[in-house]
Amino acid sequence: MSTSARERATVAAGGAGTVSAERAAEYRRRGWWREETFLDDLRRRAREHPRRPAVAGRRVAESRTDTLDYAELNRLTDRFALALLELGVGQGDFVAVQLPNRWEMVPLIFASIRVGAVIIPISPICTEEELRHRLGLTEARVCVTLPAWSDTPLAEIATRLKDELRTLEHVLVVDGPVPEGALPFHGHFVAEEREEREGAAARLDGLALGPDDPFVVLFTSGTTGPSKGVLHSQNTVHSAVRGYVDAYGAGEDAGDGGGWVAAVSTPLVHYSGFAQGVLAGVMLGGTVAFQDVRHNEALLDLVERYGATLLYGPPATLADVVASQRAERRDTSTLRHVVIGSAPVLEELADEVHAVLGARAHSLWGMSENGPVTTTRPEDPEGWAARSNGSAIDAMETRIETSRAYGSTGATGAVGRLKVRGASLALGYHRRPEAFAAELDEDGWFDTGDLARDDGRGGIRIIGRARDAVVRDGRVAPMTELEAVIGSHPRAEEAALVGLEAPGGQGPGNVIVAVVVPRGGRGPTLEEIRARVTGAGHDARFLPDRVELLAALPKTLTGKVRKAELRERYAADTAPA
Template sequence: MSAPAPVDPRRVRADEYRRRGWWRDETFLDDLRRQARHRPHHLAIAGRRVAEARTDTLDYAELLQLTERFARALAGLGVRRGDFVAVQLPNRWEMVPLIFACARVGAVICPISPVCPEDELRHRLALTEARVCVTIPGWAGSPLASTVTALSGELATLEQVFVVGGPVPDGARDFHDHFVDPDPDRVGRTEAVPEGRELGPDDPFVVLFTSGTTGESKGVLHSQNTVHSAIRGYVDTFGLGPGLVAAVSTPLCHYSGFAQGILAGVLLGGTVAFQDVRRNEALLDLVERYGATLLYGPPATLADVTASQRADPRDTSTLRHAVIGSAPVLADLAADIRDTLGARAHSLWGMSENGPVTITRPGQPEDWAAHSNGGPIDAMEVRIDPAGPDGTLDGVGRLRVRGASLALGYHKRDDVYAAEFGADGWFDTGDLARADGDGGIRIVGRARDAVVRDGTVAPMTELEAVIGGHPTVTEAALVGLPGPGGDTLCAVVVPSGTGHPALDELRAHVERAGLDRRFLPERLEVVTALPKTLTGKVRKAELRARWTGA
């Protein structure tokens, strides 16, 4: 009698994910069609153009109509199933139908920030072999359209460059002429999308690039199902439904804006509002105008919003949730959100490889976001592995995760992605964390940046948040500078004005916040700006190199 065939664990997990509803046989395009059918005139998106003092809006019927129009335009360009389409736009309405149009023709969308140096842009376009790139004339002094057009002369795979809203350099084409203008006589306008092109739920759907803090950025490849499981957990945590009105402050080219913003809104049939430039105080205008029920952003954004509300109160009576990612939530900020906005602060932790993984819950103590990054969503598991030579570092360990939201891999870097997994199938996040005492976690910092004193790991992320909250500091980073006697804790700060705190003043500020005296900063450096990646992460290796031995 022959032995039974071995069981493929990936197939077992996929079956379980579908049984639990985390993965499904539908797609986000199916969601869009359903919303257009059942609530065609419900507001889908509101994109504010701050400098032009106008807001572009689309209801669900209009969004589906533009999706089909954009898809025909892509098909007319010869975009085939499996091709990549790069989209380098700020938070503008054109981004949204492009997301769905790419899926409609079977292409993988590659969102790219307008703040992208030429070398990094070249890397992303070359790695994905994008055939089409949609960009804008310029951003923050950078001539984006000219740069991308010049790159099309270097990269044989980049065949078409389209420019949204402005001068079009030689070698590029006007986006609105080809994609938006309804003139049926234009070339490619009537090109039908061939049958069988549309992406399935498990096909590669989007590539989101990592920050590249220690080297070349990696393209994180997701399917619609890996994204769906994450945002399903996100919306279920807060009990969100079709009444969702989300004001999103993060870029639509990042996971939070792309998935937790646009795709979550379409999944539920809600409304998503955003603006094209960073003016945090103006977010309150979106909250008041559209009756936002949820506001998403990093701590600095929410701090600006609460300060603006104190100075110039707006009606925020509809706001229920302020969801904060990327850094710790301090108790003062959570209290400010409650007192000025009438909303509940929640802390979220995640990464490009898996989206939102842990979130504090509405049923937990009201100030819990100041003590925890929350517990895992249903589709994910978390594990803290003991660290240190004897297996313990005061309860702090390496954070590992697994579940339905994990990415398909790194595009063309399968070996690098595989190296992030242990033999037991758990993904190494690179973060250190401790248990929060209520089934969740508290992020301590990146493992490569850890500083240890007397067997205790310095809470780097919390220390940075406290130092950055000093009245004369705009933002701060903390690094350990190696020396013969061990690491020296160096605070690197960007002052908020002409002055800045002295080291003794900064140490007293940290001590008043109740943090361990062993981790008071021992050195202070003042800079005009912190070196950052495209996703806003501080390049700490660069800071360490700058002052080690100095």
């Protein structure tokens, strides 16, 4: 990216955060930051292994799988890049992509890098208000979307917003009917072999993003207000995915890359699918496999067909996968690592993953601002994933800042606010530099907003969000662990805990309410929940006082529970059961 384009993008990002020259030099010396980019990785893999599968995208409803090898992905990257140029996209512009897990997402990532544009992955379940916020905040010039998703007319909404937002010039629709004012995606991006035109390569020369340029905006959950756009460079992402793959022995397992085959259940518009899935795969020269809709029972089909060595997903997904394997066995002999993120790993699930899938379960913790920060590793004790969220990847550091607000500061396993710093930290919040700066101290430590304790082996165990903390008798309730235990009850789909103020103003958190989504119409009773919590070995002081059944938990686009809504909903009656 040219200096002027870099300046435009940085200004648009609200003066994105920087690190000192000394620290940046250290990151480069350690190999966490580099002079190459993910586009360089793609070109190298296309030269070395042109026919190796890069992408396998399953279309569940259509019973088909779209595949791209490295030569095809490289060629489509140039084709898509030239298509972006013809739409007027230039260096420093922003390109929004609102798609499920489909193959088109992958060349769009690399085409944006190729023309010097910043990509904005957006979930297809985004509401009109949230889409307006994302497109308006980034001043996206192009939006790629679907005709509809879950009965929401995405293309109509995006086209309507094009008339409202002055910077949004083009809406392109993937498959299906195209509303007036929009363009067919495949007709513009895929049908014409622009890369074969005379002078095509010259048109793209000198445009690509550099490793430190703004590269992607990933939106946060927005549990307490409008979502923040987290801005990353390729280097901040590279340091995270490098640490992620190294933690599982990618050098040993992958060799020249052919041994790294990841089946990813999470959306490609989230950090885990975007970076740990697509970009990690291309960086290693491996294969990433995914499906366009949630169909957990079929994930093992991808594992068997493509010889996946790693499977990534949240606990509920992996529980479904284990149950599916018990019902219909697939060949999972290639599977070595099952990485579980977003919630605690229960010992029962870790044991079942090993017994049924023949793989080691790992627990991972991270966030959009940093990517994967901690993970358990193959060399950890057996079953450690059920006791820890692991230790920091090489490029990151963690620190637990205790205070009396969260109990005793000197006790073993004292709880405190989790802070992190390192090469994977984002450049900043797009157009909200003050919000990002507010979470940083003078030494570069970023306040994650989570509470954690030391796991006893140099790693961490996440307790829950600080703003949702419940303190009883000077001890913080391990909210995430309790929610996992309650949510694993046979008559529960999932659960959330909230602390409410007791009658008479005795203080917040005196009443613990378990909000449960029942499985099969009938949820567990309070007595059954208490018995399950006690049976899992948790302190009796943290037993729920009430249980409330709810058809679905209110959630953000990234799947986080809106606990403020639950507290408001159940605050009217806080008398213990």
